Each structure stands twice: as C-alpha cells, then as structure tokens.
Amino acid sequence: MQATIERYCRAIYEDPVFHQLMNSKERYDLIILDGFSNDCTLLLAEVFDVPFIYLNCFPPSPWLLYAIGSPLALDHFPNPAGTRDKMDLWQRTFNVVTSVFAVYFHRWLVLPEIDRVASKVLRKNNLTSVAAIENRYLSLILSNTHFSINFQLPTSPAVVEVGGLHLGEARNEIPKDLVSFLDGSGDAGFIIVSFGSMLRGDGLPKDFRRLFLSVFARLPQRIVWKWEDQSKLGESEELIPSNVKTISWLPQKELLSHRNARLFISHGGLLSKQETVFHGVPAIFLPVWADQPINAQKAEDDGYAIRLCWDELTEEILYDAIQAILTNPRYAKRMQQVSALMHDQIDKPMDRAIYWIEYVIRHQGAPHLRNASRDLMLPQRALLDVMCIIFIFTFSMIYVIYRLCLFCSTLYRWKDMMIGLHKKDD
Numbered sequence: 001m002q003a004t005i006e007r008y009c010r011a012i013y014e015d016p017v018f019h020q021l022m023n024s025k026e027r028y029d030l031i032i033l034d035g036f037s038n039d040c041t042l043l044l045a046e047v048f049d050v051p052f053i054y055l056n057c058f059p060p061s062p063w064l065l066y067a068i069g070s071p072l073a074l075d076h077f078p079n080p081a082g083t084r085d086k087m088d089l090w091q092r093t094f095n096v097v098t099s100v101f102a103v104y105f106h107r108w109l110v111l112p113e114i115d116r117v118a119s120k121v122l123r124k125n126n127l128t129s130v131a132a133i134e135n136r137y138l139s140l141i142l143s144n145t146h147f148s149i150n151f152q153l154p155t156s157p158a159v160v161e162v163g164g165l166h167l168g169e170a171r172n173e174i175p176k177d178l179v180s181f182l183d184g185s186g187d188a189g190f191i192i193v194s195f196g197s198m199l200r201g202d203g204l205p206k207d208f209r210r211l212f213l214s215v216f217a218r219l220p221q222r223i224v225w226k227w228e229d230q231s232k233l234g235e236s237e238e239l240i241p242s243n244v245k246t247i248s249w250l251p252q253k254e255l256l257s258h259r260n261a262r263l264f265i266s267h268g269g270l271l272s273k274q275e276t277v278f279h280g281v282p283a284i285f286l287p288v289w290a291d292q293p294i295n296a297q298k299a300e301d302d303g304y305a306i307r308l309c310w311d312e313l314t315e316e317i318l319y320d321a322i323q324a325i326l327t328n329p330r331y332a333k334r335m336q337q338v339s340a341l342m343h344d345q346i347d348k349p350m351d352r353a354i355y356w357i358e359y360v361i362r363h364q365g366a367p368h369l370r371n372a373s374r375d376l377m378l379p380q381r382a383l384l385d386v387m388c389i390i391f392i393f394t395f396s397m398i399y400v401i402y403r404l405c406l407f408c409s410t411l412y413r414w415k416d417m418m419i420g421l422h423k424k425d426d
Contacts (some may be wrong), residue, residue, distance in 0.1 A: 004219035005113045010039040013121040022047055028359045035064055035141065039114050042133045051139040051365030053357065058270045058291045059145050059153065062099040066378065067134055068141050073154035074099050080291045084301055085151045103347045103378060107131065134413030135374065139365045144270065148341035149277050151298065158369040160356050162349040164342065166271065167278050172251040178224070181245050182258055185222040189262035191322070192255050192281075194226035196269045197286055198295055201227040201246070208313070217241040221262060221326070226250035256281050263325050268296035268307075277304070282331040282340040284321050286310055304335035 012018055021044055026046050033041060035056030045052045054064060062079055065072055074096045075087045079100030081098050083091070111131045118127055146152055148280050153161060174182075182190055193212070195201060205210075216223045220243075227246035240246065252272065255261060256279035264276045268285035273295050276283045283305040285296035299305035306321045346356075360366045373381050 002029050002113055005110065006117045008037070009114055009117040011122055012040045013118065013406075018044075030357065032357070035060065039111060039130050039134070040118070042130050042137075043118060043127070045137040046128055046133050049139050051360055053140045053142060053360060054138070055142045055144070055353075057144050059150055060143055060159065062102045064141060064369035065154065065159075066103045066107075067138060067374075068156065068158050070141075070156040070159050071154040071381070072099060077151055077154050078294060080294055082294060083297050084294075100378065129263075137365070138366075139360045139369065140356060142356065144274075146274075146342060146345075146349075148338055149273060149298070149302075156369075156371050157369065158366075160352065162353040164274050164278060165349045165353055167253070167274065168348075168350055172254055174251055174254050175247075178245070178247065182224070182255070182260055183220060185260045188220040188222070189260040190222040190224055190258075191216075191219070191263045191265060192224050192250070192252070193265045194250050194252060194272070195267040195276055195286070195288075196272060198269070199267055200229075201225060202229040208310075211315055211318065212314065213239065213241060213393075215245065215315050215322070217242050218319060219243065219322065224250065224255060225291060226252075253279070257306060263322065263328050265322075268292040268299070270295055273299060277335070280335050282325045282335045284325060286313070290400070302334065302338060304331055304338055306331075 018041075028050050030050055031045055031048070031052035032055055033052055035054035038054075042052070054060075054068075056064065059080075060068075062072055067244075075092060076087070078085060078087070078095055079099045079102065082095050087095060096340070111129070114130050115127065118130075119125055139158065141159045142162050143153065143159060144163055144165055145161050147153065147161065150163065151160065155161070193201070195204075212225075223241075223244040225244060225246045228248050249412075253275050256264060256275055261279070261281045264272070264281050264283040266272045266276070266283060266285055268283075268287040269292055273285075283299065284307075285292070285299060285305055286308050287293040287296040288310070293307075295305040296305065300307040306325060308317065308321060350422075380383060
C-alpha cells in the first residue's frame with residue numbers, strides 16, 4: 001500500500017505541470033478534483049487559498065461522506081463492497097464494519113502516508129497535512145449519481161447529485177457503414193456489446209470469445225461489438241458470424257438511442273448504466289470489479305437488467321439471459337419506467353453542476369454549507385457517546401431502584417420481625 005501511494009504521489013509531485021502550478025502567481029477561484037484517490041493534489045488548494053469541489057464519478061465512498069459531514073446511513077446505503085440497500089443483520093454488520101474500516105484506514109494510514117511522501121519529494125518539512133487542507137477547503141461534492149438508478153444517497157446541502165452529466169445534446173456521428181448495418185437489422189433489432197475501457201474486447205480469453213460468438217451465431221439479431229484490435233479476432237474472418245460487426249470505436253450513446261436497439265451487454269460501469277437507462281434499453285451486466293457488481297445488482301433488483309457472473313458463464317446461461325430480455329416484456333416495461341424517472345428532473349444535470357460550481361465561487365467557498373458534524377469524530381456522529389450516557393444512566397437508575405426495593409424489602413422484613421418480637425413479649 002505504501003509503495004503504491006508513494007509511486008502515485010511521486011508521479012504527481014515530480015510532474016513539471018504540478019511544479020508550475022505550485023510556483024504560479026496566477027489567481028484561481030476554485031479547484032475541481034476527481035473524488036477518487038486524488039488526495040495528493042490537495043496541496044494546490046492551500047497554495048492558491050481557494051475552495052475545491054470533488055467531482056465523484058460514482059457514489060461517494062464512506063471517507064468522502066465523512067469528510068463532507070454527510071451521514072453515512074449504513075443501515076441502508078451500501079458501500080461498493082456491499083450488494084443492496086435492503087440488508088439483513090449480517091449484511092448491515094458487514095456494511096458497518098467495512099465502511100468504518102475504510103474511513104479510518106483512509107484517515108489514519110492513507111493521508112499520513114501522503115503527508116510523508118509530500119515532505120520527502122517536495123523537500124518541505126512544514127507542509128500542512130492533507131487532512132487539514134481537506135477539512136478547511138472542501139466545499140462541495142458533485143456526485144455522478146441519481147436516485148432513480150442508484151441507492152438513495154444520504155445527502156447534505158454540500159452533496160449534489162448530477163448523475164447523467166455527460167448525457168447532453170452533443171452527439172457523435174455514426175459511420176455510414178455502421179448506420180447501414182443498424183438500419184438493416186429490421187424488427188429483430190440489434191444488440192450492443194461493450195465492456196468499457198477497463199475490459200477490452202480484444203483482451204477477452206479465447207474461451208469467452210468463442211462462447212460469445214457461438215451464442216451470437218444462434219440469434220436473429222445483429223450484434224455490434226466493441227473490439228479494439230481486430231487482428232486478435234481469430235485465425236480467420238470466417239470465425240465471425242455474419243450477424244456480428246466488430247468495431248474498434250463504439251459511439252455508445254448514439255447506438256443506444258437508435259430505434260432498433262434491443263439489448264445492451266456490458267460490464268455495468270456507472271456511465272454505461274446511466275446511458276442505457278437514459279435511452280431505455282434493457283441490459284445484461286457482467287461486472288468485473290469496483291462499483292460494477294453493486295451497479296449490476298441494483299439494476300437486476302430494479303427489474304430492467306440481468307446480472308451474470310463470469311465464473312459461472314456458459315453458452316446456455318448467456319443465451320437464456322438474452323432470450324429472457326428479448327422475449328419477456330416486463331424488462332422493457334420496467335426499463336421504460338426507470339428511464340422516465342431519470343428524465344423527470346427539474347433541470348439538466350449539467351445545468352445543476354454549473355449552478356453549484358458558480359454558487360461556491362460566488363460565496364467564497366460557501367462556508368454556510370459546512371455541516372457542524374465535520375468537527376465531530378465518527379462515534380460522536382453515530383451518537384455512540386450519547387447512547388453510552390443513556391445506557392449508563394438507565395443502568396444506574398435500574399440499579400438504584402433495585403437497591404431501594406431491596407432496602408424497602410429488608411426494612412419491611414425487619415419491621416415484621418420487630419412486631420413479632422413485641423407480640424412474644426406481650
């Protein structure tokens with residue numbers, strides 16, 4: 001872990017652009033940072049003495065919610081290692097333990113290590129700690145989520161959902177040969193296959209490649225498959241069924257908006273999930289890592305997608321899943337309902353993001369959005385100290401009442417005994 005942090009931060013601190021910014025006399029109003037593993041760059045906020053905003057590409061991690069002072073809501077808001085919001089006792093326990101561990105791992109191990117690397121590489125011993133910089137200059141989190149497709153986010157005024165930020169009016173042009181292929185799919189339509197940038201189509205093991213091609217050959221639908229390097233398709237072009245078209249660059253949003261799009265087979269990345277919901281195309285998700293499993297599980301639970309596992313994937317499982325999506329109208333109907341929820345917003349996500357960015361600038365960091373709980377430790381935010389006091393008070397009262405009852409009982413027995421002695425004397 002230490003070696004990874006040092007390698008990552010060193011790459012930033014030794015970059016000429018970073019040194020140019022550190023020594024710049026230019027004035028800035030705001031810094032916008034990616035909210036995932038970008039703590040090394042927080043030194044710039046203090047150098048320019050300006051607020052900064054985290055633009056988070058997926059639901060905020062527990063340590064980001066902690067940093068902004070938002071409730072963690074661990075009873076229903078799962079971290080990326082979780083599965084769903086309706087959790088039983090053991091799932092809630094796992095969610096609490098892993099989330100609290102993540103918060104303190106980040107605060108006690110990651111941030112101090114960044115401080116050490118910064119002092120070592122920049123050769124400065126009096127640098128303000130990254131945790132202190134974050135606490136002073138963090139103004140807002142723009143979260144690339146929306147409650148229609150993500151779990152309900154425990155928010156504060158300083159956490160703004162802007163899910164679908166990239167789903168604007170700008171459109172890429174679809175190549176003419178691809179347009180002809182799509183338009184010719186007829187009533188059967190076409191299926192889009194893309195596993196994002198993290199899992200290249202040409203990087204799939206041969207067994208999985210053959211599995212997909214074998215299933216696609218059985219379908220009447222046409223297939224558009226994102227395949228970066230066509231030299232890795234196989235020993236000969238005859239291996240590719242006639243209904244499959246492989247392309248190195250896939251205009252995903254434009255394909256999903258096509259009238260003949262019937263199904264999207266994907267890894268379940270959040271941007272891909274947003275795009276398929278926005279355009280109302282049911283999906284099959286084969287998640288790989290990070291937030292993809294929880295995205296896929298949420299989509300399946302909401303009824304507009306099927307989640308499959310790579311380790312258990314067979315031709316029949318994939319074929320049956322495709323047929324279920326294409327032949328069972330409940331998936332398309334449910335997708336249209338969720339898509340309507342995503343579209344039903346008072347403003348566009350981009351306009352919302354611009355408004356809040358300018359809002360923070362207009363109000364010099366918007367300190368009035370600062371939650372007072374940011375000054376409390378996690379046990380205090382969870383009211384564990386209050387519950388301890390209540391428990392101690394309740395236990396003390398029960399003990400006092402017990403002792404009083406015991407005293408009264410003893411006194412009553414003593415009184416009876418004295419009355420008995422007096423009667424004997426009489």
